[in-house]
Amino acid sequence: MNAHRTFSADTASPVDAGTQLRDASARPRSWHAQMPDDKAMLRAVRDLTKDLGEAKPHVFWPDMLASAAVGYAGMAGAIGLQNDWVALACAVVSVLAFYRALLFIHELSHIHRNALPGFRLAWNALVGVPMLTPSFMYEGVHTLHHKRTQYGTVEDPEYLPLALMKPWSLPGFVIIAALLPVGLLIRFGILNPLSAIIPPLRQLVWQRASALAINPDFRRRPPEGDIKRRVFWQEIGGTAMALAYFASVPLFGWKPLLTGIAIISAVAVFNQVRTLVAHLWENDGEAMTVTAQYLDSVNVPPPSPFAAIWAPVGLRYHALHHLMPSMPYHDLGECHRRLKAGLDRDSSYHGANHAGLRPLVARLARSTMGGGG
Numbered sequence: 001m002n003a004h005r006t007f008s009a010d011t012a013s014p015v016d017a018g019t020q021l022r023d024a025s026a027r028p029r030s031w032h033a034q035m036p037d038d039k040a041m042l043r044a045v046r047d048l049t050k051d052l053g054e055a056k057p058h059v060f061w062p063d064m065l066a067s068a069a070v071g072y073a074g075m076a077g078a079i080g081l082q083n084d085w086v087a088l089a090c091a092v093v094s095v096l097a098f099y100r101a102l103l104f105i106h107e108l109s110h111i112h113r114n115a116l117p118g119f120r121l122a123w124n125a126l127v128g129v130p131m132l133t134p135s136f137m138y139e140g141v142h143t144l145h146h147k148r149t150q151y152g153t154v155e156d157p158e159y160l161p162l163a164l165m166k167p168w169s170l171p172g173f174v175i176i177a178a179l180l181p182v183g184l185l186i187r188f189g190i191l192n193p194l195s196a197i198i199p200p201l202r203q204l205v206w207q208r209a210s211a212l213a214i215n216p217d218f219r220r221r222p223p224e225g226d227i228k229r230r231v232f233w234q235e236i237g238g239t240a241m242a243l244a245y246f247a248s249v250p251l252f253g254w255k256p257l258l259t260g261i262a263i264i265s266a267v268a269v270f271n272q273v274r275t276l277v278a279h280l281w282e283n284d285g286e287a288m289t290v291t292a293q294y295l296d297s298v299n300v301p302p303p304s305p306f307a308a309i310w311a312p313v314g315l316r317y318h319a320l321h322h323l324m325p326s327m328p329y330h331d332l333g334e335c336h337r338r339l340k341a342g343l344d345r346d347s348s349y350h351g352a353n354h355a356g357l358r359p360l361v362a363r364l365a366r367s368t369m370g371g372g373g
Contacts, residue, residue, distance in 0.1 A: 035292045038348040042290065045323050048338045055115040055328040060107070063313075064119070067101035068126045070094075079259045091259070095266045096309065101127045102267060103313040105212075108135045109142040110326050113226070124234060129241055131264060132184035133212065134234035140227050141211040141220065146325045151293045152283035157213035157220075162281035163367040170276065170368060173214075177272035181264040183209075189242030192235060214275065274311055277360035278318050282367075290323070295351050297322045301336050304356045319352035 074094025081087040105128065108120055120135060128134040144150055145158040152159050162169060187209045195202035207219045223231045245257055280296050288296065297319035300307040307316040314321065314329025317336055321327065327335060343349045354360055 035289055035295075037289045038291045041343060041347050041349050042323070044339060044343055044347075044349070045335075048342050049324065049327070049331075049335050052331040052335060053324075053327055055107075055111050056330060057116055057119075059330045060104075060116055060119060060328075064101060064104050064123060064127070067097050067104075069097075071097035071101055075260060075263055078263065079256050091263055091266075094263050095270065098127075098131070098263065099267045099270050100312045102131060102133065102271070103315065105133065105135055105138045106142065106315070107313065107329055109138050109140075111328065112326070120230075124237070129234065129237040131267075132181070132188050132238050132242060134238055136223070136227060136231045136234050137210060137212050139230075140223065141213060143325075146322065148290065148293075149287050151322075152288050152296065153285050154215070154217055157211055157215050157218040159279070159283070160214055160281065161284050162276070163364055164282070164284055165368055167365070167368045170365060173276065174269060174272050177268040178265045180268040181261045185242050185245065185261075188235075188238040189246055192239045192242075270310070273357075273361075274315065276364060277354075277357055278315070281364065291348050294319050294322055295348060297352055298360060299336065299353045300356060300360075301333075301340075301353055307356065310357055 071094050074090045074092075074097060077090030078087045078094060081090060104123055108123060113120075124134050141157050145156055150156050160173075162173065187205065191201065191205050191209065195205045206222065211218065211220045213220075245260070248257055277298055277300075279298060283292075283296055299319045300311060300316045304316070311318070314332045317332040320332055320336055320339075324332075324335065339349050340353075
């Protein structure tokens with residue numbers, strides 16, 4: 001079952017994309033609403049990737065397990081080693097490994113529930129619950145970001161028009177991520193137990209503190225279906241883990257907890273920087289066609305040398321992912337190679353491919369300083 005071929009191509013007529021679509025400075029702010037879908041590109045996405053789309057256990061399992069193991073080993077070294085420089089090196093390794101392990105939550109939000117038996121449970125046990133980011137905080141939330149009529153609107157939990165905001169919004173957006181582990185400790189270790197006996201607090205915690213979202217206006221709806229049972233057990237696990245972290249201080253002192261907080265804080269900041277360049281953030285709330293959503297998103301394909309580090313688990317192909325949300329991360333590189341070779345130079349497909357992290361951050365910064373907000 002290749003669910004990734006469920007994109008929409010039912011609006012307007014084909015567009016002659018051309019170079020002008022790749023020049024954001026030449027676009028009016030309403031360009032999203034004016035752009036019809038590039039049906040030739042969408043047909044190519046369907047036709048050239050028919051044989052891809054199956055999640056491969058022999059890729060997912062070793063990747064996730066090795067990332068988690070290296071993350072924990074690095075954290076142990078950062079806590080236990082006496083040489084400060086070696087401990088710092090271990091902490092850096094731990095940050096990078098945990099960052100990769102954590103981003104499998106993105107895959108969990110898209111893969112079919114029967115695709116990888118046991119993988120969700122194992123990921124939550126090894127990564128999600130210990131890092132106080134169980135998968136329910138992304139499942140049922142991230143898919144709203146992919147809804148054709150909600151992307152880039154006020155109903156999108158993962159969109160802010162950052163390119164149109166004030167310059168101070170960018171550093172503020174990144175700095176606030178550093179507080180995430182403290183916020184998660186409070187959410188699971190304090191608010192969650194209290195909310196079990198205070199129903200209004202439970203509603204507030206669920207609506208406002210149960211989703212990995214960046215839109216401050218987003219309110220999460222009550223869980224339904226299969227996820228409701230998973231939420232119950234994952235919340236119990238998260239609360240037990242948070243209480244264990246609090247209890248560790250009188251037993252082992254502050255160093256283990258503070259080191260863990262620092263490592264997870266660095267992971268959160270790293271991810272927030274990646275989020276800054278996941279999109280161009282140029283939409284001001286209008287509904288967009290699939291092609292416009294694609295061009296407002298970002299691919300950083302080879303030969304960019306470091307993208308596999310700062311955008312791992314397929315996220316260097318984030319724009320392509322918006323065309324094929326259920327395509328597993330290990331197939332996105334091959335999808336990109338086929339589409340790059342199979343589509344004309346003037347295709348809209350090439351308009352979402354960018355050179356690297358630094359030019360994307362500079363572009364966003366210039367946009368905020370050029371009249372954002």
